[in-house]
Amino acid sequence: MSEPDRIFSQPQPHIPDFTFNEDVVRVFPDMIKRSAPGYPTIVENIGLLGARFAQPDSVLYDLGCSLGAVTQALRRHVKTERCRVIGVDNSSAMIQRCREYMLAQDSMYQELLPVELQEADILELDFQPCSLVAMNFTLQFIAPEQRLDLLRRIRQSLLPGGALVLSEKLCFADPEEHALLTDLHIDFKRANGYSDLEIAQKRTAIENVMRPDTFETHRERLLAAGFSKVVLWFQCLNFSSMIALP
Ligand SMILES: C[S@@+](CC[C@H](N)C(=O)[O-])C[C@H]1O[C@@H](n2cnc3c(N)ncnc32)[C@H](O)[C@@H]1O
């Protein structure tokens, strides 16, 4: 089970860039629930979206699967024939622990979709024909100049009638809106037991590796990648999730 996240609780003279290493893996379920407003609702609903968009004989991708929260939701909710889930992450610590979580899920439930986990860079994947692609807070960690090409390749692999579900932390062009939602996100973290020191040190660790876009930037880029429609189906403070249709 997950330990409480105390990674940034002590003052650190030098704060290295955030990585998804073993220390983060140990606390990740606690960290993401206390840091990302709406995360449990988004994960559960991606299961329902999977059930709606899944097509027989196709793949459902969970890109940047971490410990497989979305993969587990898809395996539970999708009943479509001969579908399988492929979870991909380039952190070996994440994938190792994810394998253990999948075995635990297999022992608790029957009739789950088959799953395959790959330790790989999503920028180097050869995508198979797929009916659902979930990227739950992963694109924000991809270098901005590589995002369009990745989305193009996903678009080209999606079957007609499929969907991409893209969840992202947002920034906002309007400075007042940006400041308000950023402050409310800090309130959310504080209410979840993070100290001001933890919040400040996490921000320093993450600012060079996680670069959020505005919703407008996401929308324009998804359209440029060949998607025909972008629907914002969830937003809680500065955390959002979109459905992009081929
Ligand atoms: C915020 S976490 C995703 C959370 C997860 N999707 C969930 O719903 O619990 C981002 C994940 O993306 C992975 N990641 C970042 N860049 C990647 C890349 N180029 N290829 C594969 N995985 C990547 C990280 O290792 C990390 O596990």
Ligand SMILES: O=C(O)C(=O)C[C@]1(C(=O)O)C=C[C@@H](O)C=C1
């Ligand atoms: O924006 C922040 O402060 C966050 O902590 C966000 C965020 C994310 O959106 O992925 C960053 C890293 C952790 O994986 C959990 C949450």
